[in-house]
Amino acid sequence: MSSFVIRQARLIDPSQQRDEITDIRIAGGKIDAIGADLSGSNSIDASGLWLTPGFIDLGGHLAEPGYTQKGSIASETKAASRSGFTHVCALPDSKPVADSAAVIQLIREKAEQAGSAEVLPLGALTQGLEGEQLANMFSLSEAGCVAMSNARQPIKDSYVLRRLLEYAATYDLPVFLTANDAALAAGGCMHEGPVSTRLGLAGIPETAETAALAQIILLAEQVPVRLHISQISCARSIAMLRNARSRGHDITADVPLANLLYTQDTVHGYNSQFHVQPPLRSEDDRQALLAAVAAGELAISSNHRPHEIAAKKAPFADAEAGLSMYDYFLPLAMSLLGEQLDISALVRSLTQLPAQVLGRQANLALGSAANLVLIDPQQSLTARRSELLSRGGNISCRGEVLTGQATAVMRNGHWIYQAD
Amino acid sequence: MTHPSQVQLTADGRLKHFLTTEGLSRELLTEILDTADSFISTQERAVKKVPLLRGKTVVNLFFENSTRTRSTFELAAKRLSADILNLDIARSATSKGETLMDTLWNLEAMYSDMFVVRHADSGAAHFIAEQVTPGVAIINAGDGRHAHPTQAMLDMLTIRRHKQQIEGQVVAIVGDILHSRVARSQIHALNTLGAAEVRVIGPATLLPRDIEALGAKAYYRMEDGLKDCDVVIMLRLQKERMQNALLPSESEFFKLYGLTEQKLALAKPDAIVMHPGPINRGVEIESAVADGEQSVILNQVSYGIAVRMAVMAMAMSGQQTEENAQ
Known part of the structure; x- marks a missing residue:
């Protein structure tokens, strides 16, 4: 079974009282392992990023x-x-x-x-x-x-x-x-x-x-x-x-x-x-x-x-x-x-x-569904109507420089969003 | 969107629209009054026209009906030698699917130079000023409950002509403050022009929340609020307020807030009585007071034309200065 390792992210999961830098492995759509130096068929380096449910x-x-x-x-x-x-x-x-x-x-x-x-x-x-x-x-x-x-x-x-x-x-x-x-x-x-x-x-x-x-x-x-x-x-x-x-x-x-x-x-x-x-x-x-x-x-x-x-x-x-x-x-x-x-x-x-x-779960515990977000807390961008994914142009922050972006989002082990 | 008071000014602080009295300087408000004063003398001449708006087209854009206000704007425009077009756009036109924006785009195709706008929505004149092509002046002839700045300025002119100055006067505004755009515009103008105190008097149901933040002191009883006043401004009471649980009846309102000679005696002996009209005799004011010696109600109407001439001329000149600068 293929597996995927996210390395060195800051894992923030309040439900598990976790806030630490660690590796996390996803396999079969679930959190398969959490810990140091995990191996897997694929991996990304996520150092400097936050990882949350x-x-x-x-x-x-x-x-x-x-x-x-x-x-x-x-x-x-x-x-x-x-x-x-x-x-x-x-x-x-x-x-x-x-x-x-x-x-x-x-x-x-x-x-x-x-x-x-x-x-x-x-x-x-x-x-x-x-x-x-x-x-x-x-x-x-x-x-x-x-x-x-x-x-x-x-x-x-x-x-x-x-x-x-x-x-x-x-x-x-x-x-x-x-x-x-x-x-x-x-x-x-x-x-x-x-x-x-x-x-x-x-x-x-x-x-x-x-x-x-x-x-x-x-x-x-x-x-x-x-x-x-x-x-x-x-x-x-x-x-x-x-x-x-x-x-x-x-x-x-x-x-x-x-x-x-x-x-x-x-x-x-x-x-x-x-x-x-x-x-x-x-x-x-x-x-x-x-x-x-x-x-x-x-x-x-x-x-x-x-x-x-x-x-x-x-x-x-x-x-x-x-x-x-x-x-x-x-x-x-x-x-x-x-x-x-x-x-x-x-x-x-x-x-x-x-x-x-x-009545659901949203956590990064072992065995939980791999629903997670990787966040770059430093990355800035300017809010622009032309770059919206939503069809609604009625944003509150047009022209403002905003800091903090999701770099990738996973649902049930599949990436559903990846930043350019 | 920027604050209404800024939208109406050119870069060098001259009037280019007239949307609200709020945020305008004392100098500018005084300039409006001085200009209006000068037009009053031209109106007393046999030839009343001045050529300040010759060749300009003014559109009276009334989304709410008002024969009186519209007529005074029409006369003011004519006396400034402008061409004037009256458009009564009932609210039903926009509810048929044409938005305010559609209406505006159609009108802009007529190359008009000034819109005089009355609309039931607070902020409508401000909205239009932000959307129209540069060079078109917007004069607010009343927007919802927000502002009616030409009415307020003609009231200021009335006070100044009868009391010599606005500075130091104690002014009470009585009645339905909640729904009154006139009251809001008066409060801002009076405070900027240095009135000693602005009071609003009415039952709690007709005084808007946090009215003190606008610079008016709230009174619930005429006995307290009229004491030592120099100017008493009565507002018109709309009949529909009775249906909305705001008041029990006209008779009870008159008993408590109707201006009678007896109540007027609480104010200073030389106090003047004003009313933006039309008057409900026996509801907010008794005839003896409305027609009495202290009433200046009829003078207010004739000053209305002069004030409207003044702001139309000033706004048009502001637009031209800005155009020349670009």
Whole structure:
């Protein structure tokens, strides 16, 4: 059997408490050996590079089916792999909505043909994401959905919310919910605060998230459901989740990378790229979210949402929400490394924590599937629209020089991305 | 995108668009008022036209209906000897699939020199200024809740002509601040021009969050907010606010915030009363005050033309300076 040795990389795997320079051998699609001076039929010298488990994204929009002017499963999974993702959860708000086995099957086939990051489909919680009638969750799970989500579409009322939690719990299906009170958020296009007041833009108050989160937590405490909160944006939400955990309710959560990088201040000048959902909030919120990532309380998700250029060429409120994150996700995430956040916590939030949410493994232990990323922490590049793998030109960092690149990404023993 | 206040200036700090009063220097705002003052005297002549915009084409691009504002811009353009084209583009045109960008590209083919823009979206004028061909001046005639800078400047002119100066005045703006682009533009202009204090008065539902960050002090009661004011600016209350759980009724609003002679007595004896119009008599102001001695509401309308002439002339000249420089 052929084998492949990666020599002298700095292996960073928080789930195994590893951070050391070593060799690692891959054979039969699995981690076959870890240690010094390994032999194999092929090898590369990876000295100076970091080696981590493959990243798992708990939520990105792949634009297919239905929005091919914005992207395709092939283009977006390729862009994801460029930043080290071996697995991405596809949010269900495609067109048609991912509420039938046929759509799930289509998504999985397209992803397989693309041969890049593996797509883990999220099934719709309610039919058409309309928030009223439960979707066929069990059938969706059988078709390959890893969890159920309503994207950011509202659940009609607390009765439906209660029942869908109970139904999902019956079959042990993980539920991903966003905390967003539709009535409080109605009409808003950015964080409600001094910047929205100055610009005259309708705000989304913090309470749109926290009031909804309180309701979700209280209902979920009555049901033994595997609950994950997607895309939190407020400091207050972290405290509420901590409080629920202290009472024994194991609720997980993620934060979109954009909410760790940016605040409401980016909207000054009506830059429509920063029209995103959830909105970019205050510096205090951003700091609290970073601290929660550092403490291992939050996974980081991409909330990748590609758009064609025209979708953003409009006055701020009319521009479509979302940022194209995949291409430059890794260097942008690495730009957060510093006093508050170290590399081990960052890798944990992209590997171990999202894997736990999905009941999977993401590690470089002996015998584990060979899903891994080689990172050159020194390499810089300029972010350019012309060099995107994603079809979404709506990036946040156009023209910026970014440091840290994936040089190669492996899924199940096969290279799915190699830098030029 | 760059900050609106920078987009509207040439490299040497002259006006080339007029998008917002925010971030403009005291000198520049004063220059607008001085220029407007000079146009007021020309308007009193039998021949009211000046040739500053001769040969230029001005397009009134109104995505929201407003006969009054549009008419004053039209008159201002005509008195500057410009050719003027009125386009009322209902919002339905863009919802039929034509984007704002499509509309702009079509209009640019007409080789116009200036767009006067009113749009329901905050930031729309700024967006257009960033997208149009260089050389075309954009005048903001109201964008969403963000800014209505010509209205604010005509209010400044009104205050200056009645109070001699803006410096040192205590000004209260009353009513629906949340939805008011006029209030936002007034707050910036008043602070830059040296007002002693800018106050906003209204119920918490109609005061935007963190309004203090803009440089206005929030008051919830007229009794507190009107005390010792030199200038009282009443805002129009839109009827739809009652449907949106922001207010219980017009009568309760009038009881609390409607300007009556009794409440006006709390302000300084020589305080002036302003209103951008159109007035809802008996909702935000009683007739006795609107038509009373302290009211300067009708004067405001006639200053509107002069102020619009001033910013149109200044922006066009800024565009030409920039063109010559290149």
